[in-house]
Amino acid sequence: LESVFRNFGVAIIILVMIVRVRLHPITKKTQVNMVRVQQRMAKLHPKIAELKKRHGNDAMKLNQETMKLYREEGINPMSQGMSCLPMMLQMPIWIALYSSLRNNVAMRCEGFIWWINDLTAPDALHTFASPISMPLVGWKLSAFNLLPLLVGVVMFTQQKLMPKPKHEVAVDSPQAQQAEQMQKIMPYMSLVMIIFFYNLPSGLNLYIMTSSLVGALEQLYI
Numbered sequence: 001l002e003s004v005f006r007n008f009g010v011a012i013i014i015l016v017m018i019v020r021v022r023l024h025p026i027t028k029k030t031q032v033n034m035v036r037v038q039q040r041m042a043k044l045h046p047k048i049a050e051l052k053k054r055h056g057n058d059a060m061k062l063n064q065e066t067m068k069l070y071r072e073e074g075i076n077p078m079s080q081g082m083s084c085l086p087m088m089l090q091m092p093i094w095i096a097l098y099s100s101l102r103n104n105v106a107m108r109c110e111g112f113i114w115w116i117n118d119l120t121a122p123d124a125l126h127t128f129a130s131p132i133s134m135p136l137v138g139w140k141l142s143a144f145n146l147l148p149l150l151v152g153v154v155m156f157t158q159q160k161l162m163p164k165p166k167h168e169v170a171v172d173s174p175q176a177q178q179a180e181q182m183q184k185i186m187p188y189m190s191l192v193m194i195i196f197f198y199n200l201p202s203g204l205n206l207y208i209m210t211s212s213l214v215g216a217l218e219q220l221y222i
Helices: 008-043 045-055 059-073 077-103 146-160 174-197 202-221
Strands: 126-134 139-144
Touching: 008 045, 008 077, 008 202, 045 059, 077 202, 146 174, 146 202, 174 202
Parallel strands: none
Antiparallel strands: 126 139
C-alpha cells in the first residue's frame, strides 16, 4: 500500500478500511443479534417478574428458573458479549503492526501529516522544556501526545453508540443492569486505554483511532 500511496500513514488508513470491510458481515451480525435479543428479552419481562414473585427469596432457584425460561424461548443472554468479537479479531493486526513499527527499518522516520513526522514514535504534538512527573502512574512525560487522547475519546464515543436496551426493558433486568454497568465502566476503560497507548508508536495509535472512528460510523449505519 505504501508503494502505491507513498505514505505509510495513508497506507495504515487504507489497511483499516480493508479490515473493516472484511469484518462488516460479522459486525453487522453481532449488532443485529444484540438488538433482537434485547427485543425478545423485553417481551419476557412479565414472565420474569412472575418468577421473581415466586422465588424472590431463593436466588439460586430464581436464577435456575430464569435460565430455564431463556432456554425455552431460545435466548442466549451471553450472546451480548459477542459485540466485542470484531475488535478481538483485530488484535493480531495490532500486534503485527506494533512489531513492524518497532523492527521495520523502512518505516523509521516516515511521517504522516502535520505534527506526525515519525510513525514509529509517539506523535509528540508539543515537547516540554523539562519532563513533567505523573505521580499516579509513575511517569515522566517529555511531550504531549495527542493521538492516544483521541483514541480514548473515540473509543468512549463508540461505546456510547452501542445498541442499548429499549425503554420497555425493565431497569432490574440482567440486560439493563449489564448496560448500566458498562456505561459506568467505560470512562475508566477509556482512561486506561489512553494511559496504555500513550507512549506507543503513533502509527499504531493512528490505526486504532481510525478503526474505532470507522467502527462508530458503521454502528450508526447498521
